[in-house]
Amino acid sequence: MNLRELNSLIKVAMGEEKADLVLQNGSLVNVYTGEILEEHSVAVKGERIAWVGKDDRNVTGPETNVIDCTGKFIIPGFIDGHTHLILFYQADQFLRYAMRGGTTTIITELMEISFPLGYQGILEYLESLKNQPIKIFGVAPPMVTNSLRTRSRAINLDQIAELLKRDDILGLGETYWSAVIERDEKILEFFVETFKAGKIIAGHTAGARGNRLTAYAAGGVRSCHEPITAADVLERLRLGLYVLIREGGIRKELAEISKIKDLQLDLRQLILSTDSITPEQVVEEGYMEAVVQKAVDLGFDPVCAIQMATLNVAKYWNLDHLIGGIAPSKYADIIILPDLYNIKAEYVISNGKVLSKEGKLLLEPSKYTFPAWAHKSMRLTKNFGPEDFEINVKSNSDPVRIRVIEQITELVTKETILEVPVLEGKIKVDLDKDLIKIAAVDFLDDQLKMFVGLIKGFRMKKGAFASSMAWDLTNIVVIGADEKDMAVAVNRVLELQGGIVVCSNGKILAELPMSIGGYMSNLPIEEIVQNLKDIQKEASGLGIPFPDAELSLNTLTTSAIPFFRICEEGFYDLKNNRLVGLLV
Structure with a gap:
């Protein structure tokens, strides 16, 4: 805020200057006290709130835009304190829908773009978030990964320090607890750098309890979004952590x-x-x-539910001096609702401007064109054949004992040891036993590095399913009942410069091209929705039982979720924090 803006706010509050916008005579939800203040008005000058009170005659002039809020409720704009925007869509496509309902601030992770496009990719993506009608902040990605190859390419301490200097970077992104309690020196250096910058470390405590959870909290993390029960939440609240309840696309x-x-x-x-x-x-x-509507429907007091999506979030990110409530000097991020049990925005105001009315956008998001290099992360030029997905075994024993990923739920896996026959020196799929191939292929280097293993639990009877969106590394992950189809699927992903592909009998059944780092598409969001529906339909047709098949596929590489994962170097045993091979 500059001197002119500061003077103007004070003048409006003193009645010496008129407001640009007045929200008149509504029921104001005061998130600071928990009160509902009847017959209150809010005066806005420029981007900020200048005055709040009952009698708005001194702040209203002939040029003031007045919105009559009689019988309506005035609440702060919503804040999503933890999300991942770099999934499928570009920011402007997402905002076309997200802004209509009253979200005026978003804090997003940046890890997805950091793996394929590195530090320059992060900077480019942050450019795409500028000059939008709402506020979007990022967090610096710690880039925790199971892959040693990917780790060697990760951003360094100096780059983390540069990111933390930026106003649009609020802290260090979610850091998996195992890396911290194992005292990973690189990650702990990132923590120290974040402390020096006076910023926040977002936590990730899936599976941590007791002393492990306490040790992780001692590392200085401020939050966790992984609890799945009220007991999990309580354990973390008692340790002083902010707890973010997930209600989105993953859980x-x-x-x-x-x-x-x-x-x-x-x-x-x-x-x-x-x-x-x-x-x-x-x-x-x-x-x-x-x-927020679901929280109200589940019995949370509406004011409490609003606080959990406004002030509480702002306090967590040290933004409450700017956003999170309706008070003088705060940004004018405001929603007008018909009532507190019907969270349907009649008006949305962001940065003092009317953003939407009755669900119709009045301000459009800014489009961004990514440079050509951002569309060229698939550097692997190999043309795959079925022989690339064969598992050749040099062993005198038959059967052999092997490690297999067993899919327990749509997200959770475990290590299973099986005895399988060796046929003509090869280990093959066994559809009767729900045993299919899985491979992880590094796409960021033209020197081939890949690993082929087996997985059970996907119940595929035919075809293959491949994606470049494998979490936390630079791999195409593919599962298949047929090696020829696996080759077709991977080749198509490479041809698209990233994407998701379902195929069977050598034919592409459904696909979504995502050429920006292998994570984002150039398509309008409506087309992305349809393509993903087609992918789910065709994946189900292969036999896959999971309701979000691409999510189950893409999470097979992450250490964020227990317990047994894959990368281009082998299987990864999260319980013992080590790479292991196929043969026992």
């Missing part, structure tokens, strides 16, 4: 965690967030307004 935990409302606790450190949202969800259901 939906709000219903189970809502039991915490009955425990008579102070919920000032409880937050609503999405942890990513699918294109279909944002187009067909909405964004943070849908999450």
Whole structure:
């Protein structure tokens, strides 16, 4: 805020200058006190709130835009305190729908772009977030990975330090707890650099309990978005952590965690967030307004639910001097609702401007054109054949004992040891035993590095399913009942410069091209929604039982979720923090 803007706010508050916008005579939800203040008005000058009170005659002039809020509720704009925007869509496509419902601030992870496009990719993506009608912040990616090859390419301490100097970077992104309690020196150096910058470290505690959770908290993390029960939430709240309840595209935990409302606790450190949202969800259901609506429907007091999506989030990210509530000097990020049990925005104001009215956008998001190099992360030029997915075994024993990924739920895996026959020196798929091939192929280097193993639990009877969106590294991950189809699928992903492909009998059944780092598409979001529906339909037709098949596929490489994963170097045993091979 400059001197002229500061003077203008004070003059409006003193009645010496007129407001640009007045929201008149509504029921104001004061998130600071928990009160609902009847017959209150809000005066806006420029981007900020200048005055709040009952009698707005001194701040209203003939040129003031007045919105009559009689019988309506005035609440702060919603904040998503943890999400992943770099999934499928570009920012402008997402914002076309996300902004309508009242979300005025987003904090996103940047890890997805950092793996394929590195430090320059992060800077480029941050450029795409500038000059948007709402505020979007990022967090510096720690780039925790199972792959030694990927780790060698990760951004360094100096680059983390440069990112942390930026106003649009609020801290260090989610850092998996195992890396911290194992005292990974690189990660701990990132922590120290974040402390020096006076910024926040976002946590990730999936599977951590007792002393491990306490040790992780001792490392200085400020939050966790992984609890799945009210008991998990309580354990973390007692350690002083902010807890973000996920209700989005990856997990939906709000219903189970809502039991915490009955425990008579102070919920000032409880937050609503999405942890990513699918294109279909944002187009067909909405964004943070849908999450707040569900919290209200589950029995949270509406004022408490609003606090969990506004002030609590702002405090967590040290932004409460700017956003999170309706008070003088704060940014004018405001929603007008018909009532507190119907979270449907009649007006959305962002940075003092009317952004949408009755669900119709009045301000369009800024489009961004990524440079040509951002569309060329698939550097592997090999043309794959079925022989590349054969598993040749030099062993005198038959059968042999092997490690297999067993898919327990749509996200959780475990290591299973099986005895399998060796046929003509090869280990083959066994569809009757639900045993199919899985491979991870590094796409960022033209020197081939890949690993082929077996997986069970996907119930595929034919075809192959491949994606460049494998979490936390630079791999195309492919599963298949047929090696020829696996080759077709991987070749098509490479040809598209990234994407998701379903094929069978040598024919492409469905695909989504994502040429920006292998994670984002140039398509309009409506087409992305349809393509993903086609992919799910065709994946189900191969036999895959999971409701979000691409998510189950893409998470097979991440250390964020237990317990047994894959990368281009082999299987990764998360329990023992080590790479292991196929043969036992």
